[in-house]
Amino acid sequence: QQPVQSPQAVILREGEDAVINCSSSKALYSVHWYRQKHGEAPVFLMILLKGGEQKGHDKISASFNEKKQQSSLYLTASQLSYSGTYFCGTEDVGAGSYQLTFGKGTKLSVIP
Amino acid sequence: GAGVSQTPSNKVTEKGKYVELRCDPISGHTALYWYRQSLGQGPEFLIYFQGTGAADDSGLPNDRFFAVRPEGSVSTLKIQRTERGDSAVYLCASSSGTGEDNEQFFGPGTRLTVL
Numbered sequence: 001q002q003p004v005q006s007p008q009a010v011i012l013r014e015g016e017d018a019v020i021n022c023s024s025s026k027a028l029y030s031v032h033w034y035r036q037k038h039g040e041a042p043v044f045l046m047i048l049l050k051g052g053e054q055k056g057h058d059k060i061s062a063s064f065n066e067k068k069q070q071s072s073l074y075l076t077a078s079q080l081s082y083s084g085t086y087f088c089g090t091e092d093v094g095a096g097s098y099q100l101t102f103g104k105g106t107k108l109s110v111i112p
Numbered sequence: 113g114a115g116v117s118q119t120p121s122n123k124v125t126e127k128g129k130y131v132e133l134r135c136d137p138i139s140g141h142t143a144l145y146w147y148r149q150s151l152g153q154g155p156e157f158l159i160y161f162q163g164t165g166a167a168d169d170s171g172l173p174n175d176r177f178f179a180v181r182p183e184g185s186v187s188t189l190k191i192q193r194t195e196r197g198d199s200a201v202y203l204c205a206s207s208s209g210t211g212e213d214n215e216q217f218f219g220p221g222t223r224l225t226v227l
Binding site: 002030032034040041042043044047087089091098099100101102103104105 | 116143145147152153154155156157160168170171203207209214215216217218219220221
């Protein structure tokens, strides 16, 4: 069963902040975040492992609540280059094969 | 260094034909994955290789789909008797295959259109 992402779409003005959520019904080992621009490959942003951690680089950060099986991606002071579709990919505890199950994505549009 | 490459970038074929899609992973990456992405959806797992062997092929939709990685580097996804429903972007990803962090790096994909 794929993780549920919310919101499905969001429009921001440059400089505004956004939060994208990813929720799973399964126990998770890790959560991976990707950004995909139209017609391009998904680009790796970050991975969060179980144990409840937070990560960030530049103005993009994320958290992982292992108990709630949820992760959130935080985009601060958004730039035009942040536009794209954001996917979370989850790795289930016990899956054993590193396969990722992706959500349907959150389309982010940053406008001037 | 070079990233994951895939060929061809586009493939148009007729229903019932056989197609092969190629993936060249990042040098040194032992793990290789195939995913399929339909319009408006996230990538969907097909198969995972660790070295030369298919460690998990649970995502292959049926026996028309097959993948190989004979020397532990380049992989080929083979689809027999293609159907219109096979039309999608086929993505390949690779990772180092070691350690806790399993960062998967994707190639540009092959857009398959079955007429």
